[in-house]
Amino acid sequence: MTLIVHHLGISQSERVVWLCEELGVDYELKKYTRSPLLAPPEFKALHPLGSAPVIEDGHVKLAESGACVEYIAQIYGKGRFIIAPGHKDYAEYLYWFHFANASFQSALMRDLAVRSLGLGATGDGTGRSGEISKRFKTKFSSMLTMMNDRLAKVPWLAGEQFTTADIMLVCCLTTMRCFNPYDLGEYENILAYLARVSARDGYRRAMQKGDPELDITLLVSATSPSWPSA
Template sequence: MLTVHHLGISQSERIVWLCEELAIPYELKVYERDPVTRLGPPEYKALHPLGTAPIITDGDTVLAESTAIVEYILAKYGNGALTVPPSDPAFADYLYWFHFANGSFQPSLMRCMVLARAEVAADKPVAQFADARRKQALALVDQQLSKTAYLAGESLTAADIVAVFSLTTMRAFYPFDLSPYPNILAYLQRIGAREAYRRAMKKGDPGMTPMLT
């Protein structure tokens, strides 16, 4: 049985959502963060040497890293759903946006978050650089969504499932304003209307209202 080990308010929401979109059988185990450190509990950290979310188990397989998990589940259980084949003109877009969130966007947000928590003044060059990269990434997403309903075309793909966390729940850790990006805001309303997304968020983080505005 595929088991999703979900740490509350984390990137593992991607995996719960993926399983709900695919309508595959899975077991969900939810772990709460330590109220003081906001880190995962010892039993979560014991699952994998890094102890970071998400983690799945599937028989004897233990796998971490959200994009690796997404690829694993799609390859093993997806039957071609939520992907774009190499023969499709949108294949390169799919690959780019699938890797964009964790390759470019999420690191830019993490830099901003670390600098803010270190109380680095906003007028310092390093803070200005980090903020510029964050805004550049958001502008790129907004531009793409001015052309297509979803990141890789007119249908939801795994690229969207990977990307949405950085636009939504990540703002619980590092708040930023999406009002300059109307296409992103419209996109998030489309995401929020999806039954699979709503089920996933209710199952994984029932006490949190999805950050779609």
């Protein structure tokens, strides 16, 4: 059986495509285009929540990007790009792998929802909406500073090794900024990290196959990339 990766364009499912390219996995890529921003009906039919990514491996059908990444790394990669218990960087690996979705991406999505409802700061930034926006900005800046400080000490989030923790987090620093723009100009270590990512053959192949409309140079720059034109 060939592993099938159902990839929704310009989404977190790029993580799975990237991992497959890094591992050199033989897989079938099925791409879906947003209509216009939401998943099309044929993608929603794959999973009750209609969320990307979805992978199929024989009788296995799995969603949730973290679960898909772990499954492929364990089953197809035999633990490659995973740090095992007993290694000195095991705790760091666990933290950054789960930080990506549990803290960082969830913060981005909450902020996007708040702003979509018109609850962001307006005028002089006072009042309830201003307080919500101020609180988010403070917390989010703390997250970026924490990442920047970490990357001043090590080349990759878990330490000296590139791991699936990097695969989980990078799209929040790149592709997700098409949805929720933010600037990275103050964070030189994050920008240097993204430059290392963009130099990886696996990342470049994955983005070319999965999201060729996205310019890698813009994705890893300090300013947010704009939504690609149709």
